[in-house]
Amino acid sequence: xxxxxxxxxxxxxxxxxxxxxxxxxxxxxxxxxxxxxxxxxxxxxxxxxxxxxxxxxxxxxxxxxxxxxxxxxxxxxxxxxxxxxxxxxxxxxxxxxxxxxxxxxxxxxxxxxxxxxxxxxxxxxxxxxxxxxxxxxxxxxxxxxxxxxxxxxxxxxxxxxxxxxxxxxxxxxxxxxxxxxxxxxxxxxxxxxxxxxxxxxxxxxxxxxxxxxxxxxxxxxxxxxxxxxxxxxxxxxxxxxxxxxxxxxxxxxxxxxxxxxxxxxxxxxxxxxxxxxxxxxxxxxxxxxxxxxxxxxxxxxxxxxxxxxxxxxxxxxxxxxxxxxxxxxxxxxxxxxxxxxxxxx
Amino acid sequence: xxxxxxxxxxxxxxxxxxxxxxxxxxxxxxxxxxxxxxxxxxxxxxxxxxxxxxxxxxxxxxxxxxxxxxxxxxxxxxxxxxxxxxxxxxxxxxxxxxxxxxxxxxxxxxxxxxxxxxxxxxxxxxxxxxxxxxxxxxxxxxxxxxxxxxxxxxxxxxxxxxxxxxxxxxxxxxxxxxxxxxxxxxxxxxxxxxxxxxxxxxxxxxxxxxxxxxxxxxxxxxxxxxxxxxxxxxxxxxxxxxxxxxxxxxxxxxxxxxxxxxxxxxxxxxxxxxxxxxxxxxxxxxxxxxxxxxxxxxxxxxxxxxxxxxxxxxxxxxxxxxxxxxxxxxxxxxxxxxxxxxxxx
Numbered sequence: 063x064x065x066x067x068x069x070x071x072x073x074x075x076x077x078x079x080x081x082x083x084x085x086x087x088x089x090x091x092x093x094x095x096x097x098x099x100x101x102x103x104x105x106x107x108x109x110x111x112x113x114x115x116x117x118x119x120x121x122x123x124x125x126x127x128x129x130x131x132x133x134x135x136x137x138x139x140x141x142x143x144x145x146x147x148x149x150x151x152x153x154x155x156x157x158x159x160x161x162x163x164x165x166x167x168x169x170x171x172x173x174x175x176x177x178x179x180x181x182x183x184x185x186x187x188x189x190x191x192x193x194x195x196x197x198x199x200x201x202x203x204x205x206x207x208x209x210x211x212x213x214x215x216x217x218x219x220x221x222x223x224x225x226x227x228x229x230x231x232x233x234x235x236x237x238x239x240x241x242x243x244x245x246x247x248x249x250x251x252x253x254x255x256x257x258x259x260x261x262x263x264x265x266x267x268x269x270x271x272x273x274x275x276x277x278x279x280x281x282x283x284x285x286x287x288x289x290x291x292x293x294x295x296x297x298x299x300x301x302x303x304x305x306x307x308x309x310x311x312x313x314x315x316x317x318x319x320x321x322x323x324x325x326x327x328x329x330x331x332x333x334x335x336x337x338x339x340x341x342x343x344x345x346x347x348x349x350x351x352x353x354x355x356x357x358x359x360x361x362x363x364x365x366x367x368x369x370x371x372x373x374x375x376x377x378x379x380x381x382x383x384x385x386x387x388x389x390x391x392x393x394x395x396x397x398x399x400x401x402x403x404x405x406x407x
Numbered sequence: 408x409x410x411x412x413x414x415x416x417x418x419x420x421x422x423x424x425x426x427x428x429x430x431x432x433x434x435x436x437x438x439x440x441x442x443x444x445x446x447x448x449x450x451x452x453x454x455x456x457x458x459x460x461x462x463x464x465x466x467x468x469x470x471x472x473x474x475x476x477x478x479x480x481x482x483x484x485x486x487x488x489x490x491x492x493x494x495x496x497x498x499x500x501x502x503x504x505x506x507x508x509x510x511x512x513x514x515x516x517x518x519x520x521x522x523x524x525x526x527x528x529x530x531x532x533x534x535x536x537x538x539x540x541x542x543x544x545x546x547x548x549x550x551x552x553x554x555x556x557x558x559x560x561x562x563x564x565x566x567x568x569x570x571x572x573x574x575x576x577x578x579x580x581x582x583x584x585x586x587x588x589x590x591x592x593x594x595x596x597x598x599x600x601x602x603x604x605x606x607x608x609x610x611x612x613x614x615x616x617x618x619x620x621x622x623x624x625x626x627x628x629x630x631x632x633x634x635x636x637x638x639x640x641x642x643x644x645x646x647x648x649x650x651x652x653x654x655x656x657x658x659x660x661x662x663x664x665x666x667x668x669x670x671x672x673x674x675x676x677x678x679x680x681x682x683x684x685x686x687x688x689x690x691x692x693x694x695x696x697x698x699x700x701x702x703x704x705x706x707x708x709x710x711x712x713x714x715x716x717x718x719x720x721x722x723x724x725x726x727x728x729x730x731x732x733x734x735x736x737x738x739x740x741x742x743x744x745x746x747x748x749x750x751x752x
Contacts, residue, residue: 211716215560215659217609217648231607232584239581256692262576263698264562264650264657266710266724271689276712285715297716301659301724303562305609306651312609314560314646314659344616347601353608365611367621370630371556371642379611379646 065093066406069128069152071143072135073097073117074106076224077157080390081132086111088359090394091401098124099135125150130406132393133157148184153406155186155393162187162287169290171392172399173336174201178293179400186396190280191388192216192302193287196313198361198387199338199380202331204292207374208320211297214284214313218268218302219352220260221309221384223248227260231306234261250304260306268302278302310352311384315377322373325366332363337387342366350381357383359391410438411751414473414497416488417480418442418462419451421569422502425735426477431456433704435739436746443469444480470495475751477738478502493529498751500531500738507532507632514635516737517744518681519546523638524745531741535625536733537561537647538632541658543706543732544683544725547676549637552719553665556642559629559658563613563647564697565605566654566729568593572605576651579606595649605651613647623647655697656729660722667718670711677708682732687711695726702728704736 068085072078078099085092097108097117104119118124120139125131125147133140137160144161147154161167168178169187174197179186189197192214200209220227226248234244238261246257250267258265268280277285281300288298305312332340341350342364350362361382369375382388400406413430417423423444430437442453442462449464463469465484470476470492478485482505489506492499506512513523514532519542524531534542537559545554565572571593579589583606591602595612603610613625622630626645633643650657677685686695687709695707706727714720727733745751 213558213661215646217562217650235580235607236584239577239584250692254692258692258696259698262580262652263696264652264726265696266657266659266694267692271692273689275715276689276710277715299661299714299716299720299722301560301661301710301722303657303659303724305562307607307609312611312648314611314648316558316644316646344618344621347595347599347603347612347616349611351603351608351610353604365621365646369644370620370622371644375644377644377646379648381609 063091064407065091066129067094067127068092069096069098069125069131071098071120071131071133071139073108074099074103075134076221076228077134077385077389080385081134081393082110084386084390084394088394088398090397096124096128122146125152128152130155130397132397134389134393144185153184153400155188155396157188157389157393159190159283161185162189163290169287170396171197171291172395173198175291175293176399176403179396179403179405182405188389188393188396189287189291190283191222191311191384192218192280192313193284193291194388194392195311195361195380195382196284196315197288197291199315199363199378200317202335203317203328206327206331207323209296209317210320211318212288213299213316215301216303217305217307217312217352219307219309219311219384220249220304222268223251228308231260231308234259235306238262260304262306265304266301268304307352309384310356310381311388312352312379312381314379317376318372319374323368323376325368328366328376332366337361338363349379352381355381355383357386359386361387408436409752410436411474412439412472413437414441414443414470414476416443416465416476416478416484418453419444419448420479421566421573422479422730422734425730426479426738427455429731429735429739433736433739433743435742441469441473467491470497473497475500475742477742479734479738489530498529498745500533500741502533502734502738504535504628506530507534508635514632515741516542516636517740518543520636520638521744521748524741524748524750527750533734533738533741534632534636535628536567536656536729537563537625537658538629538636539733539737540656540706540725540727541629541660542633542636544660544708544723545662547680548662548673551672551676552668554641554662555665556663557633558644558661560646561648562650562652562657562697564652564654564656564729565594565649567613568596573653576605576653579604580651583607605649607651610649611646613649652697654729655701655726656733657697657724657726659724662721663717664719668713668721670713673711673721677711682706683708694724697726700726700728702731704731706732
């Protein structure tokens with residue numbers, strides 16, 4: 063099997079670190095790994111599985127000889143540098159939001175729409191974390207019952223705001239426990255004016271707001287990306303909320319379908335889906351929680367139940383490691399799917 | 408104005424303490440206050456606003472001469488002792504779930520259905536915390552647009568599990584920060600088999616499950632109580648989740664109405680509703696958070712926005728102090744409403 067010269071862009075960030083781990087854990091066939099980051103991190107040594115890497119500065123010339131690059135250094139970095147990688151003949155799997163809605167860029171959750179990869183032009187986008195998990199959980203149900211409408215409320219971990227968000231949650235929690243006023247520097251999002259403590263709190267803002275319609279960008283991502291991934295007019299109503307959890311995202315999802323729902327079939331489908339861990343046994347209080355499965359690559363699904371009134375409506379509760387299924391794993395899995403489809407040579 | 412001989416049953420619990428505070432803060436006209444609790448707490452001294460109270464043991468004979476009693480000592484206590492209070496001529500405002508669905512017992516949120524109080528027979532029920540806040544937020548919208556369906560996901564504080572839940576969150580948080588395994592003794596609910604840590608976690612279980620339909624009792628409370636309070640067939644789909652917050656509940660609410668929604672009217676109604684604090688200015692990142700308004704009696708409403716597809720659908724985000732609007736304040740407010748209506752003499 064061919065081995066590839068790969069790069070990870072944003073290698074020192076929360077997602078970048080998990081990308082390196084996923085390359086090893088899921089046996090992405092590599093000949094060499096180049097870790098790229100800003101000038102500030104250049105020269106830093108990272109040891110992993112007996113290999114020693116030295117972080118290099120990302121420049122226009124970083125991609126000569128690189129065949130596959132995984133990007134997670136922020137949208138502005140992808141915007142500025144990815145064109146050089148494409149010119150150099152590198153295939154780019156981008157975890158930022160920058161290219162997601164570009165009609166020339168496939169937006170892919172491998173188990174949902176892996177076939178969309180055949181139309182790539184050197185860039186593939188990895189969807190937003192909350193969208194990946196939701197689409198992964200719902201794809202088989204959509205195949206069978208034809209989903210028309212989704213109402214989703216998220217319970218998002220601070221890892222979505224990177225290492226800074228994770229450190230902030232721990233620091234603020236200790237401040238509160240010590241009877242001090244918690245200091246907020248990062249959340250709800252880096253680019254907005256005000257910051258609020260997340261410790262022992264919930265913040266109904268993830269990313270900035272679109273004042274024209276009252277939704278946050280994170281909510282609009284779920285709306286638009288879900289339509290693109292499923293390639294149909296599913297109507298999504300989303301409320302995205304940050305909660306004081308380290309890195310496991312949760313979502314309370316309600317769906318309405320065109321066809322009436324058969325619950326036996328629902329459990330059969332969810333119990334036999336790629337990437338899904340059905341975790342639903344109420345008699346024994348078995349349901350997914352965000353702290354239960356840190357570090358794994360699955361979407362965990364539980365609390366599956368029919369609506370009390372409508373025959374075509376269903377609720378479920380999902381969790382997943384935001385850094386893994388919600389970002390790093392899905393990116394590496396896109397690469398693996400491309401190899402399987404003969405799209406990386 | 409007449410002053411009443413009152414009692415608080417369960418006076419040493421998290422809600423009972425707030426009931427005493429509300430009696431003073433909202434000027435419930437009392438001649439005397441008797442604090443009742445289990446034998447274990449009898450003899451305990453409680454000082455408040457210059458008054459010194461000695462907790463007495465609840466017995467069958469506790470209600471002689473008592474005119475109004477506020478109950479929050481658990482459903483089994485209400486079941487066992489309230490009949491003696493009724494026989495003694497005492498009017499009872501019960502914060503437990505025991506009598507809520509009894510057709511002879513009004514279930515009241517004063518600003519929603521205060522008029523239902525006229526049909527009382529000595530017992531009035533205070534709804535579940537999540538139901539009170541939701542009905543309070545939605546009542547004016549229901550009057551105007553005729554709500555047909557609600558999809559709600561809750562973010563419930565640990566105070567719903569009483570003092571023990573609150574202590575557990577703080578203790579577990581420190582355990583996690585110290586690198587220890589958090590010990591779970593109370594949550595998700597006292598009567599179930601397993602307990603899970605709530606620190607840095609979300610638990611999609613509040614109260615026990617009804618295995619016949621897959622919903623928790625807390626979710627079914629929201630379904631049934633909402634119908635009874637609004638006295639119409641609103642279809643509620645609820646997902647109740649415990650989050651690591653001390654005492655502020657939050658709810659992500661989606662409604663569908665019979666009539667098309669006029670957003671100007673929505674903001675006018677919410678801005679001029681009894682018991683509602685409209686807190687919605689996205690340009691300045693103003694929205695309610697559960698830590699923002701601890702100790703007050705209002706339901707705080709924000710993130711109000713129309714659905715992107717349906718002209719008759721709307722989303723909003725509400726928070727409220729679970730112990731206040733969600734329990735103690737609503738109970739005392741029922742008493743004040745009864746005085747206003749001439750039902751307490």
